[in-house]
Amino acid sequence: xxxxxxxxxxxxxxxxxxxxxxxxxxxxxxxxxxxxxxxxxxxxxxxxxxxxxxxxxxxxxxxxxxxxxxxxxxxxxxxxxxxxxxxxxxxxxxxxxxxxxxxxxxxxxxxxxxxxxxxxxxxxxxxx
Numbered sequence: 001x002x003x004x005x006x007x008x009x010x011x012x013x014x015x016x017x018x019x020x021x022x023x024x025x026x027x028x029x030x031x032x033x034x035x036x037x038x039x040x041x042x043x044x045x046x047x048x049x050x051x052x053x054x055x056x057x058x059x060x061x062x063x064x065x066x067x068x069x070x071x072x073x074x075x076x077x078x079x080x081x082x083x084x085x086x087x088x089x090x091x092x093x094x095x096x097x098x099x100x101x102x103x104x105x106x107x108x109x110x111x112x113x114x115x116x117x118x119x120x121x122x123x124x125x126x127x128x
Contacts, residue, residue: 034102034109037126041109044102045125048111052123057113060120065098065113072098073110093117099127 033040048069055068066072076097079088096115101107112124 030103030106034106037109041102041126044100045109045111048100049123049125052113057120058122061118062096062098062115065120069098069100069113072113073101073104074099 032038051068052065055064057065057068076099078095079092080095081092082088094115094117096118098113098115099110100112101110103109108128110127112127113120114122114124
């Protein structure tokens with residue numbers, strides 16, 4: 001009786017399967033990391049806070065923040081107070097928030113730098 005041999009999947013096939021599994025697993029693991037404040041999100045936020053404190057960014061301008069932390073994932077700008085139509089009143093202050101997201105395509109777990117009238121007034125970790 002002839003001996004039956006196992007058919008092995010070629011290396012290229014195994015690499016393709018591994019890449020497909022990684023492409024499916026990565027988004028799931030990234031969402032779980034953000035939702036649970038997992039190890040990467042925690043490390044990222046703590047690192048951003050440490051860099052901000054070491055660079056003494058309180059009171060700094062946006063260019064100083066960008067040179068220390070890099071380009072933000074997103075920026076929010078708003079004026080307070082406004083009238084009922086949403087137009088800033090003459091005494092309005094300009095508020096800007098720089099968001100630094102650990103996973104740029106997931107809107108959560110971000111480190112934030114808050115500005116008032118062009119100066120850093122505070123930091124916030126794990127913003128959702």
